[in-house]
Amino acid sequence: MKLEARDINAYYGDFHALKGINVAMEEKTVTAFIGPSGCGKSTFLRIFNRMNDYIDGFKTEGEILLDGENIYAKNVLVDELRKRVGMVFQKPNPFPKSIYENVVYGLKIQGMSNKAALAEAAEKALHQAALWNEVKDNLNKSALALSGGQQQRLCIARALAISPSVLLMDEPASALDPISTAKIEELIHQLKEQYTIVIVTHNMQQAGRVSDTTAFFYMGELVEHAKTKTIFTNPKDKRTEDYITGRFG
Amino acid sequence: MKLEARDINAYYGDFHALKGINVAMEEKTVTAFIGPSGCGKSTFLRIFNRMNDYIDGFKTEGEILLDGENIYAKNVLVDELRKRVGMVFQKPNPFPKSIYENVVYGLKIQGMSNKAALAEAAEKALHQAALWNEVKDNLNKSALALSGGQQQRLCIARALAISPSVLLMDEPASALDPISTAKIEELIHQLKEQYTIVIVTHNMQQAGRVSDTTAFFYMGELVEHAKTKTIFTNPKDKRTEDYITGRFG
Amino acid sequence: GGNSKESNGTDDNLTGSIQIDGSSTVYPITEAVAEEFRTEAPDVKVTVGVSGTGGGFKKFVRGETDINNSSRSISESEAKMAQENNITYLELPVTYDGLTVVVHPENTWASTMTVAELKKIWEPAAQGKITRWNQIRPEWPDQEIHLFGAGVESGTYDYFTEAVVGKSHASRGDFTASEDDNVLVQGVSTDKFALGFFGYAYYVENKAKLKAVAIDDQNDTNGKGAILPSPETVKNGTYAPLSRPLFIYVNSKAASRPEVVEFVEFYLDNANALSTEVGYIAMPEEEIKKQKQKFQEFVSGLKK
Amino acid sequence: MTNSTRNRIKDKAFQVFGIFCMLIGLVFLAALLINILSEGLARIDWDFLTSLPSRRASRSGILTAWAGTLWILVLTSLIAFPLGISAGVYLEEYTKKTKMASFLEINIANLAGVPSIIYGLLGLEIFVRQMGMGSSLLAGAMTLSLLVLPIVIVTTRESLKAVPQTVRQGSFALGATKWQTTWLQVLPAAFGGILTGVIMSLSRAVGEAAPLVVVGALAYVPFVPSSPNDEFTVLPIQIFNWTSRPQAEFLVNAAAAIIMLLLITFLLNGIAVYLRNKQQKKIKW
Amino acid sequence: MKLSEKIIEGLLWLAATITILVTIGIIWVLLSGSIPFFQKVSIIEFITGTEWTPLFAKKEFGILPLVAGTFLTTAIAIAVALPLGLTIAIYLNEYAPARLKSTIKPVLEVLATIPTVVYGFFALTVVTPFLQGFIPNLAGFNALSAGIVMGIMIIPMISSLSEDAISAVPKSLREAAYGMGSTRLQTAFKVMVPAASSGIIVSVILAISRAVGETMLVAIAAGQQPRFTLNPLVPIETITTYIVQVSLGDVPHGSLEYRTIFAAGLVLFVFTFALNNLSFWIKKKYQEKYD
Numbered sequence A, B: 001m002k003l004e005a006r007d008i009n010a011y012y013g014d015f016h017a018l019k020g021i022n023v024a025m026e027e028k029t030v031t032a033f034i035g036p037s038g039c040g041k042s043t044f045l046r047i048f049n050r051m052n053d054y055i056d057g058f059k060t061e062g063e064i065l066l067d068g069e070n071i072y073a074k075n076v077l078v079d080e081l082r083k084r085v086g087m088v089f090q091k092p093n094p095f096p097k098s099i100y101e102n103v104v105y106g107l108k109i110q111g112m113s114n115k116a117a118l119a120e121a122a123e124k125a126l127h128q129a130a131l132w133n134e135v136k137d138n139l140n141k142s143a144l145a146l147s148g149g150q151q152q153r154l155c156i157a158r159a160l161a162i163s164p165s166v167l168l169m170d171e172p173a174s175a176l177d178p179i180s181t182a183k184i185e186e187l188i189h190q191l192k193e194q195y196t197i198v199i200v201t202h203n204m205q206q207a208g209r210v211s212d213t214t215a216f217f218y219m220g221e222l223v224e225h226a227k228t229k230t231i232f233t234n235p236k237d238k239r240t241e242d243y244i245t246g247r248f249g
Numbered sequence C: 001g002g003n004s005k006e007s008n009g010t011d012d013n014l015t016g017s018i019q020i021d022g023s024s025t026v027y028p029i030t031e032a033v034a035e036e037f038r039t040e041a042p043d044v045k046v047t048v049g050v051s052g053t054g055g056g057f058k059k060f061v062r063g064e065t066d067i068n069n070s071s072r073s074i075s076e077s078e079a080k081m082a083q084e085n086n087i088t089y090l091e092l093p094v095t096y097d098g099l100t101v102v103v104h105p106e107n108t109w110a111s112t113m114t115v116a117e118l119k120k121i122w123e124p125a126a127q128g129k130i131t132r133w134n135q136i137r138p139e140w141p142d143q144e145i146h147l148f149g150a151g152v153e154s155g156t157y158d159y160f161t162e163a164v165v166g167k168s169h170a171s172r173g174d175f176t177a178s179e180d181d182n183v184l185v186q187g188v189s190t191d192k193f194a195l196g197f198f199g200y201a202y203y204v205e206n207k208a209k210l211k212a213v214a215i216d217d218q219n220d221t222n223g224k225g226a227i228l229p230s231p232e233t234v235k236n237g238t239y240a241p242l243s244r245p246l247f248i249y250v251n252s253k254a255a256s257r258p259e260v261v262e263f264v265e266f267y268l269d270n271a272n273a274l275s276t277e278v279g280y281i282a283m284p285e286e287e288i289k290k291q292k293q294k295f296q297e298f299v300s301g302l303k304k
Numbered sequence D: 001m002t003n004s005t006r007n008r009i010k011d012k013a014f015q016v017f018g019i020f021c022m023l024i025g026l027v028f029l030a031a032l033l034i035n036i037l038s039e040g041l042a043r044i045d046w047d048f049l050t051s052l053p054s055r056r057a058s059r060s061g062i063l064t065a066w067a068g069t070l071w072i073l074v075l076t077s078l079i080a081f082p083l084g085i086s087a088g089v090y091l092e093e094y095t096k097k098t099k100m101a102s103f104l105e106i107n108i109a110n111l112a113g114v115p116s117i118i119y120g121l122l123g124l125e126i127f128v129r130q131m132g133m134g135s136s137l138l139a140g141a142m143t144l145s146l147l148v149l150p151i152v153i154v155t156t157r158e159s160l161k162a163v164p165q166t167v168r169q170g171s172f173a174l175g176a177t178k179w180q181t182t183w184l185q186v187l188p189a190a191f192g193g194i195l196t197g198v199i200m201s202l203s204r205a206v207g208e209a210a211p212l213v214v215v216g217a218l219a220y221v222p223f224v225p226s227s228p229n230d231e232f233t234v235l236p237i238q239i240f241n242w243t244s245r246p247q248a249e250f251l252v253n254a255a256a257a258i259i260m261l262l263l264i265t266f267l268l269n270g271i272a273v274y275l276r277n278k279q280q281k282k283i284k285w
Numbered sequence E: 001m002k003l004s005e006k007i008i009e010g011l012l013w014l015a016a017t018i019t020i021l022v023t024i025g026i027i028w029v030l031l032s033g034s035i036p037f038f039q040k041v042s043i044i045e046f047i048t049g050t051e052w053t054p055l056f057a058k059k060e061f062g063i064l065p066l067v068a069g070t071f072l073t074t075a076i077a078i079a080v081a082l083p084l085g086l087t088i089a090i091y092l093n094e095y096a097p098a099r100l101k102s103t104i105k106p107v108l109e110v111l112a113t114i115p116t117v118v119y120g121f122f123a124l125t126v127v128t129p130f131l132q133g134f135i136p137n138l139a140g141f142n143a144l145s146a147g148i149v150m151g152i153m154i155i156p157m158i159s160s161l162s163e164d165a166i167s168a169v170p171k172s173l174r175e176a177a178y179g180m181g182s183t184r185l186q187t188a189f190k191v192m193v194p195a196a197s198s199g200i201i202v203s204v205i206l207a208i209s210r211a212v213g214e215t216m217l218v219a220i221a222a223g224q225q226p227r228f229t230l231n232p233l234v235p236i237e238t239i240t241t242y243i244v245q246v247s248l249g250d251v252p253h254g255s256l257e258y259r260t261i262f263a264a265g266l267v268l269f270v271f272t273f274a275l276n277n278l279s280f281w282i283k284k285k286y287q288e289k290y291d
């Protein structure tokens, strides 16, 4: 198992946001988290790179094993962890800097300063994110001037530049138009060959298209986790079925 | 026709938000507006009670006929219009007052002050909104202390109290839990007998359950408007089909 | 320094700074002297504060200032303090003043007042009691009287209370008291029912907005009836009891610095011209000469 | 008359009243500016700007006053900005919602509301007396620095708040440390806003007279200060002094000096507003 | 955590805690000046006495005349600023088109950026003579014109802060009100103002605190005569003016006069401190309501 959650409970102050969650994800697969708004998908996703650490009053119990090691162990350095677990957010969030500066930021803060090496890494990451052809002549343009879909792919490139092995994506296409959405979905297909991917989505068809397994969350609980096909055709739980068939949400 | 839109174009400053929309709605029917985020559903809905009037830079062209009269004609008084066209919003928005004060607000500002008459009207509206039994002992409690679903029904009661003939609802259940959602949907079924209802929803199954006709919007255009069944089983336009089948959104 | 300037009497070589503080009554003259002195010695920084005579002396006797402007002689307690701090000094009269009682120009009733009437207004017992014009003379208007007077750190206050109330530093406390005479002028000149007192120069400067009250000391040996302050009545002593000399006090340590010596000599040389310019009353020439001599002796005494 | 028409008439009436109230403010502002311009504009010339104070209004200038103001501005900036911006960064980026943090917050809100003259008393006792600085530029600038510190902190915090959380998250997610994120992403993104606040605080400092009166800046200072230890005067104090003189010519001087002071104040505010607008245009989150 | 990160955080922490030192400094300075004062003068006499003549031979130490002067100018200022400011806030929020609002708001805020000496000058040389045209008994220094001018000066505090508070009311409430057919006036007074009331109260309290602490304006235009009166037509003295007046006289360190300004300062500080805390507390409560 590449990633494994063991008995995860999470709290925002007194609010019990995640309730005893166990889940395991294999290497080089895509796992989709689905569920109605507020059920805890994002909270859970962010537990895998300890992104919730800075939230006041937030508390996690349980273990997350990445390659068999608990990332919540005492001696773990959070910034090192995040170099191994990249993240892409719902709204594209490029830094207000040039495209190039966005892509190399992760490398620069690691102390890399060789210009040629940086440029090479940037090109590679932009290629992987299927953005190179669109921006290669404008690397010094502000990232904010790109379209939403391009911005999101830039954020993916930025995450890839530091060579993580896991990629977390929180509704990466929900703010995008159909064409950009299709591009991102295609990209996920390609990235699966190298990366272990976890994606949160509210679009069930999207989950169906891109993921190998799907986990359905409801009110802080993991209701069901199974092969995507199984979830959509033969859900075990009534709540899953209600959600899939659009009874609510 | 109860409501009819003729060649509606709408602009936020330079942004062309609605493009040449024509649509007609019969009395005592439910019409659903669907479409991806930002396509103009809410903008269009709010045109029917001139709710956009106070937005700076907003401009409408075309005619909206309510019972055959153009509500954008010069001599129309907006506050009178809004008494005929009630509105329910996405997030429940009760006034920070008591339940009773919320329901009678619309009558009070019209100058009605007879206590008995107000109480009677309040009871009737709360009955219609299927809320009476839950709140009848607590009419003086703060409306903010109600649950989300109760708040939304209170907002519906508030709208019904001034006896409109049209009811506009902008994603009235999207912030609610499954049980409240079901209650609201049931309510819509009942209200249809007296009111002409227009509902915006992002939940296609909901549209399927509650509406008689469905209008699909895409990037400011009305792509298709037809019997709900037709739209869902046999859409004419490729974009409608893509959306219905979850290709994007 | 350039020759052209030296031929004009400037002394470019003098530097340093001179700290002056004290009387607001004397301030206009010292300010004028300091300003003219700039052309004499442009690199000497002269600062002149306005703390009132008493406030100034408090600093002077601790050696914090070089010169104190003073509208009365140093008091015993102040002198004692100076002694304790090993401060020695020289008193130099520089001009004459007629302490002026003023009212608003539209005040038609109070053109003359007797010293007794002033006492009735200003004595400590008047506080909260004498508050209306008609309490002074029944025929005067039944209107609240608004009083403006020199602040308690000022020599003017000491002098006025001594001369009018009979005891230095004793007066009522419910009046607008300011060390800054400009504030008093402002107050009286904008208030029809005001009465105030301050140095003659401030009256002269603002004659158009103020009306001086003629004072009757009910002592015919020095002029009969009510008398208005003027250069003549002050000089010949008929404007009594409110005529007085004004002084500067020079610290002996400071007087061993060349810029201070230069400044004081410049002061005495120009005292008459500048004091008349700002509104005070010139001293007789031989008096000035005497002071200059006194100062020179004082300075040469220090050198030994 | 129906209720509905009555409601509409009331509605209109209030609209008229609202415009009337606004006009009162605007007319007052216009009257003030026009009055001061008409009184003082003719008095402003090169001599006025470059002359030392004099007993004669017509010869008196504001050289020492604006030189003192300039000194105060520079010194205050040097002291208040590093302190205030650091404190703002600490409070916004580093503290969790602890008791200490909320105590600091209440404390700063309180300091922002302490009357300026109290700062004068603080400066008088601490800087002028205890630390023996006397009524020097340095003492004045330190006093004003403490006075504007809450403004700098609060505006720094607000500008930092305006930087979307997503920027920080983006940076953290790439393995950046707290300080790397703050220094490389958040502060550059907030720079415009911070600068705006900093300039606003200077404009406040320029206009303050009360605390400086208390620390003793009201001597007749007929020379331009040449070091932070010199005594000084500033424009508002020069104006205060001239205003308290009864002679009409000095009031003209005061009006002329007010024009210069307003010029500086408006200039600083103008720059701040310009920067803010530019910033808003540049970055659309 | 890395060492450099620790050091940087420590430095930033130091900067933040300096603000606490400032508060401690203020309290220490005020107390160390006042305590010796209160050893000579009974606190009872200080807070109940109606005569304030600490500079005179016959010394009285009743702070009430200064408090009355402060209260008077503040009350006049608020009487001017509150109705004007609140009306403007509502007008801008509910009636004015966005373009007008975005020009008027900053223009009105100019009122708050003008140094207060300028207002003092204007009150003394323009407003007082103007008012004397109607009120012949009006003294040259008086609380009335100082209070009026101060009121106009603090209009933007009330109008801008109240406007912000009204703007912060969720848009959905306004829409609900309009959706029911309310007029703008009804929307404003029946829904928006009640919902924003705590924010509006905060703005008024802050304006009061500002008026209480205002110095140069009253020092120039309201007079320097401690007087236990609520008559706005005569010269009075505020707490702040008293401090300025004594400071101008260049107070000898350690004297009783020197200490009176700290005692007066302490009273001023207590007033404003109470007001500021009150507003802070209300604001906190109010923020929770809408978060």
Ligand SMILES: Nc1ncnc2c1ncn2[C@@H]1O[C@H](COP(=O)(O)OP(=O)(O)OP(=O)(O)O)[C@@H](O)[C@H]1O
Pocket: A012, A015, A017, A035, A036, A037, A038, A039, A040, A041, A042, A043, A044, A055, A202
């Ligand atoms: N910072 C926070 N403080 C307190 N509660 C929070 C915080 N963030 C989220 N929550 C609560 O935790 C629960 C789970 O939130 P989360 O964002 O994980 O939901 P989600 O499934 O991602 O929903 P969505 O689809 O709307 O993004 C929600 O009830 C939310 O209100």
Ligand SMILES: Nc1ncnc2c1ncn2[C@@H]1O[C@H](COP(=O)(O)OP(=O)(O)OP(=O)(O)O)[C@@H](O)[C@H]1O
Pocket: B012, B015, B017, B035, B036, B037, B038, B039, B040, B041, B042, B043, B044, B055, B202
């Ligand atoms: N006040 C406004 N000013 C400018 N543009 C606006 C405004 N309100 C909406 N828009 C724009 O108009 C378009 C249509 O918005 P609208 O709110 O009608 O979309 P919608 O279909 O209701 O979306 P959603 O499902 O997210 O509610 C969007 O692109 C939106 O950005």
Ligand SMILES: [Mg+2]
Pocket: A041, A042, A043, A170
């Ligand atoms: Mg989420």
Ligand SMILES: [Mg+2]
Pocket: B041, B042, B043, B170, B200
């Ligand atoms: Mg919408």
Ligand SMILES: O=P([O-])([O-])[O-]
Pocket: C022, C023, C024, C025, C026, C051, C052, C053, C054, C070, C071, C150, C153, C154, C155, C156, C157, C179
């Ligand atoms: O001249 P005095 O200021 O001391 O009165």
